Amino acid sequence: MTIDMLVVLAYFFFLIAIGWMFRKFTTSTSDYFRGGGKMLWWMVRATAFMTQFSAWTFTGAAGRAFSDGFVVVVLFLANAFGYLMNYLYFAPRFRQLRVVTAIEAIRQRFGKTSEQFFTWAGMPDSLISAGIWLNGLAIFVSAVFDIPMETTIIVTGTVLVIMSVTGGSWAVVASDFMQMIVIMAVTITCAIAAYFYGGGIGNIIDKFHGNFMLGNDLNYVSIFVLWVVFIFVKQFGVMNNSINAYRYLCAKDSENAKKAAALACILMVVVPINLVFTALVCKRIYA
Template sequence: MNNIDWLVLVLTLGGIVGFGMWKGRASKQNIEGFLLADRQLPWYHVTLSVMATQASAITFLSAPGQAYTDGMRFVQFYFGLPLAMIVLSVTFIPMFKKLNVYTAYEFLENRFDLKTRVLTSLLFLIPRALSTGVTIAAPSIILSTILGWDLYWTNIMTGSVVTVYCMYGGSKTISYTQMQQMFVVLIGMFLAGYMVVHLLPEQIGFVDTLKVAGKMGKLNVIDWKFDLNNRYNVWSGLIGGFFLQLSYFGTDQSQVGRYLSGESVGESRLGLLMNGMLKIPMQFLILLVGALVFVFYQFHQPPLFFNKTELAKVENTTQYQNITAKHQQVFEQKKIAVNQLFDALKQDNTAQIELSKTQVLAADKASSELRTEVKDLIKQKSPKADINDTNYIFLSFVTKYLPVGMVGLLIAVILLASMGSMASAFSSLTSCTIIDVYKRLIHPEDTDQHYLNVSRLVTLGWGIFCIIVAQFTANIGSLIEAVNILGSWFYGTILGVFLVAFYFKNIKGGSIFWAALVAECIVIYTWWIDLTAFLWLNLIGCVLVIIFASLFNLFHKKSKVA
């Protein structure tokens, strides 16, 4: 990066964080102001804050790479989201607002008992703290590789900045910061998509680019085939995704805290429903950028491997030089075939389209095989090397091909997305720790000022913990998948507890407590033996909790009668 990029980066980050802290200073200096922004935020704050919480740096780093390597089928992951937003707006929001709770888990003590509340809080705290560490590490791993930044200090820098402004202004600062973050992020991604097309040969426009991407299998948005082992199809998205999103937005405090800060039931509902409408188009745009980058690399020779640090270990070997020579030949053949495909599409020549498509796909397959050879070579030289370069594809393109200024803006986008997600996570970890553990079990009676001071210390503690987790996060493949897999271990169980609380009035605390423990063990074992794709774990966990709770409750009743 040159000086202009650094200036754009610093001004963008500093301006947004400074604005958020300035607006957050008006928040009341009490626990409600710190944790829930005085419950006074309008619907558009709720929408943008909810979107910023879900759309971490992992989304903007990993999703374009996911589309580059696997096409756009990942968008089906979000198909259950609008349905989940409707259910939450009808059931969860009115209940939480009526009870005037700080966290989702307070409701569970009223409905069941203290041990169920604490268990569910722990089931939230464990994955949220770990996934927040991944969220911190996501930009750091890639930025340190692409730009040469030190990994450990990048983790510390991003984690510390967010920790400081969360400690300073609490939820209102987070909300105002996230609102500005989302504007910059969306503008940045639109500009990135525009620049990809702009950098293509002059005769190729946006529609032409889409046609080429479609013929090469990168616009595979819809897959109707029902397959439990297929991670991304309509059915896994609508069913498994519905249960994941319902649990995430309905029981994960990082999201619940965002819409509990709405000034009324109506504002919170509208905020969530707008998120349901906007999230899929936003994710579609981000994945589309990845598909466009794929087409770009049909006319510009791509790296054989996008992680420069790992590639450097084998660049000077004879084997790699031989693979590079083959790669050059394959690329030239593919480029000719792509141009022929483009001409055939222009002329609407069906026979030539099919012939050129076959040639392009054959060359692309040969290129993929050469990439596999390089990965195998890297693995031979360094058995512990990370051979999944999905997370490096988009930023590698940004730093090599985008003009001065835009590189700084896109890196700011990645860091801002990371900070927005981290901020909500820190806030939720603090809320849950203070309200569900400290205030309930350790120090139940004290002043608002005391709880406010402890909240700031707890935020600092969680910030340090998550930065430590980030330092150990490496070699985990696609980061966007890693976070969603981690969530799927726990979200189904938590959702099952809440659904029983809402709809099974006869089931008591002891039954649901043991049902949640047993169901969680089965879910983890199901994942361990790789029985099904991870999205289905959300449905499995939820259904098992309901079944076991019903059985335990029935057994308890019979034993009482006996």
Template sequence: MTSLDWAIFVVYFVVILSFALYQSRNNEGVEGYFLGNRRMPWWAIGLSVMATQASAITFIGTTGQAFDDGMEFVQFYLALPFAMVVLCIVFVPIFYRARVFTAYEYLEQRFDGKTRALTGFLFLVSRGMGAGIILYAPAIVLSVILGWDERITILIMALVTVAYTMVGGITAVIWTDVVQMLMVFGGIAVTLLALFANLPEGVGVGDAVYIGGIQEMWRSVDLSWDPTNTYTLWSDLFGGFFLFLAYFGTDQSQVQRYLTATSLKDSRLSLILTAFLKVPMQVLILSIGVLLFVFYHFEEPPLVFSPAEVAAVEESSRAEDFRALEVEQARVHSQRRAATLELLEDRDRGADVAGSRSVIEEYDNQLREIRADAKILVSEVRGTASNDVNYVFPTYIINFIPTGLLGLLIAVIFAAAMSSLDSEITALSSATVMDFYRRWFRPDATDDHYLRVSRLATGF
């Protein structure tokens, strides 16, 4: 990264912290800290809900998944609008009218204190472990990009996120999520434009779409009933529907968001906004992965994208086997590149391209087999399965994104990680204080006391 990239990166953190502190200046008491005094605008809540779910793993891992498998994963999100409609009709009115701080507080009203305590405890355990994954997974990839020790990356993300969350509470979290979500949208747009700009001269958007279609990478819907297929429309609609109901309807990190709205109508609007923005966003993120697949028809890709896996193999007794696969990949890739350019020329002239398509399909299949053999080799050397999908997108931005934009995209990855982490922190602290500390230990303390304890719980 250049000085300009670092400057953009630092400015991002300064802006996030300043904006969070400014927006939270009017919070009053523990209700202001955990629920923003129930005065947040619906569109900000909706973007915050999206930011909570769209972690750095989504931005990094989903592109890598589409690079290997195409667009079919988008079927999973098609159930989201249906689940949101049910939530708006059934769940949201119950929580909003109960005037609760947490989803589990309602369970005491409906059942008893033991039920509330049990569900709150299960949430704390599961989300506490999940918060660690939210930090650790992107830190591994970011450490490779930045050349840092992963512990430093984790520390920076954690300290900045805890700082603005501890001071500003849910108001700071929602408004920083808005900024971070807008940055994610901007990062998607920048990446798509960069991918098209980096294609060879004479290869346009239509050509890129056409090349991706040769291997049906753009196919988004599988109507089959084959249970061996990972993603089909029917399994994803059914499974996704109930998963989204559970996540958005019972998880405190989501329920807390729409409890901050000024009215029941605004709570519902925030979820509807999420439902109808999330699917297009996911389509665009997956499209980046497919376009990377197209891009590497013209630029030779690494045989394995994970630097750690490559280093492990090169230091082993199987290094010669790995180098032989690299040589074979380079040979087949060169042939595929020439065949792809020839196909596009024939297509522009209106000539028959059926034969050229078959040739490219054969080269694609050969390269898939070579890559599969390389991953088997890595697995044998390391003793664990090779999984380099999280490195496909970072490898591209390091090598092909110009100065300035690289700093922006690194900031976007940090933003995606932090927007999920801050939501987990506020949800964990609200459940700790309201479902346990206030309910079982200090039920008669002052509002100022609960506010101090809430900040301490957030920092802890």
């Protein structure tokens, strides 16, 4: 067993331990679903930021940056725009809903029928999305560690279920915070190393094969501009609705919700750019 495998296994045990340690924090429905509304901004920031990250970020997004340059950053800038709108308007108002779950707000506003419809209608999409994320992770793990994809999906899914069921929202937010720390440390370190190894930002951009800003094989710039506009509109809707308000229901108060949104906005700009920058240097080395 390699050191890499030991690190992964240790992390899995750590996640299970988080759920076990935080089980005593969950004494009511409010504690389980939103931490009793007692979490500070730096904890809420982590879960708000990590909800927009998945295995695809480090595989699909990095691969797109490798082939097409800066264009993939538009997706993350759209996320940052969504968080900016959270900060300016929506985050404190989401916190002021005074509900335990986001779906409860739908019940209060539109009635029980709408609540049931949104609950059941959203389940297939949630299951498919989770399956896609796990499948992306399994593909990467299979290539790096030579572990069957089915094993990765089953083990990872089981660990996450155990952690979330035993520890509730406290355990989930704590694990999100640890993941955020790891991601920041890895991406910033790699970006610094890539900067010096690649000879600076200007040198890397000059050596890029193709159009650095628009990507390759683009026939009409107007199509790209239209895509950017609609990506921003889409992410604004995705990140500023009552269904996704759960990330701010955990906050201690409206001010903590605003701070969490502001920091998530900053991280959504810094971390993806570091990731893309590293991918571009890798293209110079291996392409």
